[in-house]
Amino acid sequence: MSDNRKRLASAIRRWLSGTGSPAESKFVELYYDSFETEPDITDEHNLEERALIFKRISASIGEENQGKVRRMGWWPVVKIAAVLLPVIGFISWWMLQSGHHTYPAITAYDAIIRTGSTEYKTCKLTDGTMVWLSPQSTLKVFAQAGAERIVELNGEAFFDVHTDMERPFVVRTAKLHTTVLGTSFNISAYNGSAAEKVVLLNGKVKVAAAERKADAIVLRPLQRVVWKKNADSLLVTDDPDAVLAADRRKGIYNYRNVPLKEVLEDVEKIYNVHVKYSTSLDACNFYGSFDRNEEVKRVLQKIALTLNGAAVAEGPQVYLLSGKACY
Template sequence: MSNHFKILFQKYIDQTINEEELVMFYSYLERSETDPALKAQLSEFWQYQELMGKGKAADKSKQRSLFKQDRWLEILMKDNQHHSKQVSALIKNATIDDLRKDRKEDKKRFWWGWFKKFFVMALVIVAAGAWYYVSKQEDTTAAEMAYVEKTSAYGQKSTIPLPDGSVVKLNSGSKLIFPKLFEGDTREVTLEGEAFFEVARNENKPFVVRSGELVTTVLGTSFNVKAYPEDQAIQVAVATGKVKVESEDGKSDAQFLTPNMVASYNHTVRKINISSYNNISNLLAWREGVLRFDEVPFTEVARTLEKWYGVKVTFENEDVGQCLIYGEFKNQSLDKVMQALKHAIDIEYKLTTDGLTVTGKGCPT
């Protein structure tokens, strides 16, 4: 029996004692008044506690705090010598319901403490989740707003893959701007200069090219857009598929192009003209490193040479600029191109680090 008392007392200290064991524990305390052996064990226990508590006020205080919710042990801790009579009097005036009520209050305080801890943890988790969601939304928004700018300097060309799988061949002296991610209902890019587009088909998300005052819309096709700021017109040439072109301000009716058709938008009259081209490959030859001129004024040829080779072309006689040029040059140096033109239209030229100077009397009759 004495061992059982020790076990119950240890459970009480550890706060692991249940309601039934608590009632039995209190009954042992009451019996200690008449049971010399039990009384001796209880005294031994208190002497042990006193011995362990010497020089360890903090531990003793902590130990007392374990029992401060219980009025029975509080009496014992205050007065070791007269514990039996006091405990006996308390038990006689108490009922089992009182004991259970006290224990329920302890449980309430215990669970309320855990509830508060859980509530705080839940708030932290919710706050962290909200922060993560907002940060991801901000990251996504930032990604949607982020744009990439690609340029091809004079004398250079580049191939640019787009986020949707489309591929753009960018000509010399050109610039392409596009988002890192194509969000929304369309795939929009902005072009300044010349580029050939091979668009990945997506019927649910049209591909839109904004070039100056002209807007080109496709679902999936290949086409060329030439829109240098210094040119008088913007040109769209279709290689495959179907393309819609319209003015940005909506003042020109939308026009639809099919292969071998070319749209030209004049900045001055703000009108779209459509024509068929017998050999569309002439307009797309630049992709293969081919310069091809078919009855083109020398002034226009000069602008192409400036972009192609990265030089400045100057005419000493403006009449030479009106000469019409025919010819094809594949991966030729500027010097070889000018040698061919020299014999074709009777001109002279001078190529230096400052640029290309063209001289001559005029066009041959």
């Protein structure tokens, strides 16, 4: 039993001996209903103590008058409220002490969905939105209440948002807030990454920097927006290859003139490996594709072929990529 629950058991014993405070006494009376689901607390009391608890609670709430129906005026209600206020204060104190914190609705999660290394997940949210989560990603789904449907993403995911004109769908990442009504788009935003990007296939989305929401921009189909750490700004470009983003949810990765660094970052996340290469290759771009079901060595050899180089294993989950420098 935790120290906090031991303190609760001690409060119950003080109540039995008549030395507890009024707030503790009322709290115990209310808490007794949860004894069946808190065996680690009730086990601290023997049968005689439990019987005494029940007897005292029964007397305090007048169970000996069961079967009689009484109408209460407003004054009894006021007195009950006056009693419950300190009880609520005590309950709040106990929850904070024991780690059961209460939060505003905006931080109440319906679910937290995670993927490990090399793992993909497809899930359907309660509003009907479909999400394809890539490896090493976390999606927090906030309680579906209020004027917006909100999720929080660390990693990469493809969203097919269920249309609800009255409740926009909002994806929060470390640096971007993306708001949609109903559309399909891909977001890549791993914590600590040098860039975050949103690629829109169809529909319309509004994207804003998390710290500058007033500077929001609206994307049209087949456009992308990129936030880069070194520039701390949003760059919008046309992306005729945006449809290729939809294949990523299936584990098919297509690249057309994509910086080699970005390609290798994908490889590292997908296969949970580390790829070493010379900075002389930073200026290289890659044209090609691979499937997540291919062996990582084969994928790296395919990339090395475009560089007139080679890919060799240096150790468990570590590879060295070499090639001709790009200028």
